[in-house]
Amino acid sequence: MMNISKRLERLKIKLIELKKEMPLEINEVIDYFLKHMTLNYEKVLWILSLNEENLKEKIYKVADIVNKTLNTDIVTLKGVIEFSNYCKKSCYYCGIRVQNDIIKRYRIPIDEIFEIAKNGVESGLTTIILQSGEDDFYSDDDLEKLIFRIHHELKTAVSISIGERSKEAYKRFRNAGASKVLLKHEAINRKIFEDVHPDKDYDLRIELLDYLVELGYITGSGNIIGLPGQTLEDIAKDIIFMKEHNIKMIGMGPFISTHNTPLENLENGSAELTLNAYAATRLTIPFAQMPATTALGTIDRNYQFKALNCGCNVIMVNLTPDEYRENYNIYDEKIKVDLLGTAQRILDMGLKIPPYTLRNLFIKEAQYGFSNERL
Numbered sequence: 001m002m003n004i005s006k007r008l009e010r011l012k013i014k015l016i017e018l019k020k021e022m023p024l025e026i027n028e029v030i031d032y033f034l035k036h037m038t039l040n041y042e043k044v045l046w047i048l049s050l051n052e053e054n055l056k057e058k059i060y061k062v063a064d065i066v067n068k069t070l071n072t073d074i075v076t077l078k079g080v081i082e083f084s085n086y087c088k089k090s091c092y093y094c095g096i097r098v099q100n101d102i103i104k105r106y107r108i109p110i111d112e113i114f115e116i117a118k119n120g121v122e123s124g125l126t127t128i129i130l131q132s133g134e135d136d137f138y139s140d141d142d143l144e145k146l147i148f149r150i151h152h153e154l155k156t157a158v159s160i161s162i163g164e165r166s167k168e169a170y171k172r173f174r175n176a177g178a179s180k181v182l183l184k185h186e187a188i189n190r191k192i193f194e195d196v197h198p199d200k201d202y203d204l205r206i207e208l209l210d211y212l213v214e215l216g217y218i219t220g221s222g223n224i225i226g227l228p229g230q231t232l233e234d235i236a237k238d239i240i241f242m243k244e245h246n247i248k249m250i251g252m253g254p255f256i257s258t259h260n261t262p263l264e265n266l267e268n269g270s271a272e273l274t275l276n277a278y279a280a281t282r283l284t285i286p287f288a289q290m291p292a293t294t295a296l297g298t299i300d301r302n303y304q305f306k307a308l309n310c311g312c313n314v315i316m317v318n319l320t321p322d323e324y325r326e327n328y329n330i331y332d333e334k335i336k337v338d339l340l341g342t343a344q345r346i347l348d349m350g351l352k353i354p355p356y357t358l359r360n361l362f363i364k365e366a367q368y369g370f371s372n373e374r375l
């Protein structure tokens, strides 16, 4: 892969060329980006507010060029194992909140989690994400050993998405081999955050997030688009917050109303606005890993793939066995993002997946129709 200065040079040439076909307003964004390699709050807000189809497509194109020139046109596939749907918290939007007594709860035994991870790595995935509700059933010791085994025995990157564990626990997990962590801030507007998080853990969340960055994790965060009372200004502030706090992985998904939760009657967040947010974020935090989220795919699968041409460069595929997965309903109708189907569709779009992933998929699923030419 080209070094960063070469990629930046190439990007500059492409954007200057692109300006010839862009209207004045878009060129103002490009000029700002070329000068600062990021956007400010006003520019982010302007992109979020775009409604006109023509302008939206143009800004998506700018974000796409920035992403694919700086980060390549390879879409990274990461495997998620949702190992427990128990949670002690009560977030108003979430289907596995502790008060939801109509869902069937499960916990996957540690050895089984390892076997699922092994299968994911053999299928070509290079990052395993361990995700769960906030579930103290698994001790810090349990998780530390599991992370160590997955990282060292399977020689793969481990990402954790398990909520607000103690600082000490996160330090142990980091030493055990976890290199990435996801802790969404959900909303940087305190009132919006506290209106949907009855334990009002806003300060703790931000403090922990900063600590994770300090510990050397590649730290992920993100927001929900469409929370009650949220304005475009709030979303712009979410994006600027992530820039200022050195967030390197960004998960932004639309709110999806979920039955038997306090927000079950709220309208879903906008898929269109989510795409605008992806484009704005790519231009604000150009090197970020940014998944085209499952939440967006749940609203409209086509939008999830379209997002790969609007600045997103990651898709998370689901490794959770079906018997468990159907009960990991953090929101209603959560889709299953399967590895093979997703890889196939990415290739059909003319995009690439990492050679290691493609090779292993080819070996494992030769009958699925992947071509040697793509290796």
Ligand code: SF4
Binding pocket: 087, 088, 089, 090, 091, 094, 095, 096, 097, 098, 132, 133, 134, 163, 330
């Ligand atoms: S959003 Fe996370 S912490 Fe909140 S209830 Fe759901 S699983 Fe638990």
